[in-house]
Amino acid sequence: xxxxxxxxxxxxxxxxxxxxxxxxxxxxxxxxxxxxxxxxxxxxxxxxxxxxxxxxxxxxxxxxxxxxxxxxxxxxxxxxxxxxxxxxxxxxxxxxxxxxxxxxxxxxxxxxxxxxxxxxxxxxxxxxxxxxxxxxxxxxxxxxxxxxxxxxxxxxxxxxxxxxxxxxxxxxxxxxxxxxxxxxxxxxxxxxxxxxxxxxxxxxxxxxxxxxxxxxxxxxxxxxxxxxxxxxxxxxxxxxxxxxxxxxxxxxxxxxxxxxxxxxxxxxxxxxxxxxxxxxxxxxxxxxxxxxxxxxxxxxxxxxxxxxxxxxxxxxxxxxxxxxxxxxxxxxxxxxxxxxxxxxxxxxxxxxxxxxxxxxxxxxxxxxxxxxxxxxxxxxxxxxxxxxxxxxxxxxxxxxxxxxxxxxxxxxxxxxxxxxxxxxxxxxxxxxxxxxxxxxxxxxx
Ligand SMILES: Cc1cc2nc3c(=O)[nH]c(=O)nc-3n(C[C@H](O)[C@H](O)[C@H](O)COP(=O)(O)OP(=O)(O)OC[C@H]3O[C@@H](n4cnc5c(N)ncnc54)[C@H](O)[C@@H]3O)c2cc1C
Numbered sequence: 267x268x269x270x271x272x273x274x275x276x277x278x279x280x281x282x283x284x285x286x287x288x289x290x291x292x293x294x295x296x297x298x299x300x301x302x303x304x305x306x307x308x309x310x311x312x313x314x315x316x317x318x319x320x321x322x323x324x325x326x327x328x329x330x331x332x333x334x335x336x337x338x339x340x341x342x343x344x345x346x347x348x349x350x351x352x353x354x355x356x357x358x359x360x361x362x363x364x365x366x367x368x369x370x371x372x373x374x375x376x377x378x379x380x381x382x383x384x385x386x387x388x389x390x391x392x393x394x395x396x397x398x399x400x401x402x403x404x405x406x407x408x409x410x411x412x413x414x415x416x417x418x419x420x421x422x423x424x425x426x427x428x429x430x431x432x433x434x435x436x437x438x439x440x441x442x443x444x445x446x447x448x449x450x451x452x453x454x455x456x457x458x459x460x461x462x463x464x465x466x467x468x469x470x471x472x473x474x475x476x477x478x479x480x481x482x483x484x485x486x487x488x489x490x491x492x493x494x495x496x497x498x499x500x501x502x503x504x505x506x507x508x509x510x511x512x513x514x515x516x517x518x519x520x521x522x523x524x525x526x527x528x529x530x531x532x533x534x535x536x537x538x539x540x541x542x543x544x545x546x547x548x549x550x551x552x553x554x555x556x557x558x559x560x561x562x563x564x565x566x567x568x569x570x571x572x573x574x575x576x577x578x579x580x581x582x583x584x585x586x587x588x589x590x591x592x593x594x595x596x597x598x599x600x601x602x603x604x605x606x607x608x609x610x611x612x613x614x615x616x617x618x619x620x621x622x623x624x625x626x627x628x629x630x631x632x633x634x635x636x637x638x639x640x641x642x643x644x645x646x647x648x649x650x651x652x653x654x655x656x657x658x659x660x661x662x663x664x665x666x667x668x669x670x671x672x673x674x675x676x677x678x679x680x681x682x683x684x685x686x687x688x689x690x691x692x693x694x695x696x697x698x699x700x701x702x703x704x705x706x707x708x709x710x711x
Pocket of ligand 1: 443
């Protein structure tokens with residue numbers, strides 16, 4: 267085998283490559299791309315890559331601390347999975363025991379999601395925040411009804427754009443982050459591609475909110491990749507002209523492994539797997555629709571909207587710094603920068619340490635959203651919308667705090683970050699960590 271490989275490598279333009287799965291050999295042609303100079307088409311205090319809920323929270327937080335901010339998004343809308351993926355349940359900001367544990371931008375973005383809701387429509391998954399979470403609500407009711415909401419993805423997409431651009435964040439749509447330029451431990455530029463071709467954006471600090479830890483990967487940070495994603499795609503359909511939402515998904519494992527989950531399985535950093543997963547998920551949706559037509563015989567059943575981005579739950583995450591694990595519910599960290607409850611059951615609350623968001627290799631890189639350093643069940647909790655907004659706000663705030671002074675996030679005093687976050691309404695308190703409790707798993711995320 268080694269002899270064969272060596273022999274073929276003599277052909278300078280051909281490389282024998284083994285794909286790692288004992289399944290196939292493939293021949294790849296190598297093309298040398300000529301070096302070229304790139305125009306620097308923008309310069310900012312903070313550049314946020316990825317315009318999902320985490321990126322929106324990071325961009326807003328940084329801007330509100332006075333930073334100039336660019337938000338780079340490869341699609342042409344904000345919200346990521348929450349809007350383009352039809353994932354429309356804002357999971358709870360409370361611990362299921364009547365206590366709110368996530369505030370700040372997380373609460374603001376949840377309220378924005380249902381701001382334009384004319385009336386509840388449970389069939390379509392649209393429902394407002396329970397009245398008990400407005401002022402005057404009783405504690406008993408807050409224990410029974412969690413601080414959650416179901417929203418219309420299209421109105422949310424429009425509201426997010428209005429908010430973010432209205433606050434002076436420069437949104438760059440149709441722009442993919444492709445590479446990085448760095449000087450030692452400092453990232454100096456994001457290399458992007460858009461309709462104008464390839465160019466560079468300079469920034470003092472960068473936030474990876476790509477959901478897939480693309481920036482971390484490009485910067486050479488430690489990452490973990492999961493290969494256990496299942497087919498899924500929440501879709502809207504009409505029954506006799508009435509809108510309904512279907513939570514269409516093969517079973518996935520709460521530990522985000524393959525154990526107990528229904529294959530086929532996919533990893534989100536493999537381009538072939540991404541395309542296959544998207545197409546096979548559409549077949550799953552089509553099959554589900556056919557079953558609905560049989561169940562609802564006589565009714566007019568038609569598809570309305572499907573996700574237009576890949577619906578991976580967990581692809582690649584930052585694995586340096588401090589990894590949050592399931593067993594650490596109720597544990598306070600000296601550098602806690604946000605708090606997130608367990609959407610699966612009442613009781614557990616995680617304090618999120620700043621070290622899980624702060625890159626250890628590059629000094630000016632922070633991570634937010636579903637790619638922060640959390641593993642297993644804790645990753646399953648943190649990847650939901652409250653966790654994405656909480657980590658986004660912390661990352662954006664930290665980025666703005668260090669942008670003017672050399673941009674080294676690793677030197678940021680956690681006390682300074684906590685003070686700024688508290689001033690913005692972020693909930694940080696040991697007393698909120700509580701103790702674990704009764705199961706109340708709605709099992710949908
Ligand atoms: C089937 C399913 C059901 C779920 N159910 C729920 C639920 O009920 N409630 C809940 O709270 N959560 C749920 N989740 C989880 C939640 O929706 C996501 O984890 C969360 O929305 C992730 O937000 P994010 O901002 O971290 O990432 P994303 O939403 O993935 O956003 C990342 C953004 O970055 C952009 N991007 C990526 N790479 C690049 C690049 N290189 N350059 C430029 N832009 C880039 C993407 O286009 C995207 O807009 C569910 C997820 C799935 C898949």
